[in-house]
Amino acid sequence: MSPRKPTTQELTKEMIIHEAHKQFIAKDFHHVSMRSIAKELGCSHGAIYYHFKNKAEIFYAILGEYFSELNTTLENTVNGPEDSSTKLKNILVGYMAFGLNNQSQYELMFMVRDNEIDGLSQEAANLSYEKFAQSVQALSETELLLSDIHSTFIALHGFVAHYRHYVKNYEEAKEAVDVHARFLIKALIKVEL
Structure with a gap:
């Protein structure tokens, strides 16, 4: 039966x-x-x-949960007890850790392209990016250029895209994540040329 x-x-x-x-x-x-x-x-x-x-509405509901989780990670880091420089590093590490610990979800959030869903997913991605940019600027000791914040975000995304499917999770790439985060912080606090 x-x-x-x-x-x-x-x-x-x-x-x-x-x-x-x-x-x-x-x-x-x-x-x-x-x-x-x-x-x-x-x-x-x-x-x-x-x-x-439709299917796109279901997909968007799923993405909404992922972006909410990522945004909560950012908020918790910004509101944590650490000093600003530690929080800034934790935001960068947290972003990469989220992507590596949730590789399938990350792909759906940032790498799936389709006319049917691009408008909806792009809106959620833009809101998440704005939260990231505001957090990075708030934790910086100097006024950052928007282009520098955007380049940092793209560098984080590239790191996750490069390591996805090569490692199972953040723990397997922890040392590389730390090195990349330190490199990006040095680039953000550089003296303007």
């Missing part, structure tokens, strides 16, 4: 997000459909449309 399919009232957004998340990580965004999500949940794809208007 096959398991009973959940009705629309039993099917929750959380169930849909959980299943969609698994599929987005296992397959490319383009290879996941409302029907494939419904099939794994044992319900009709119409039941999913009761909760989400």
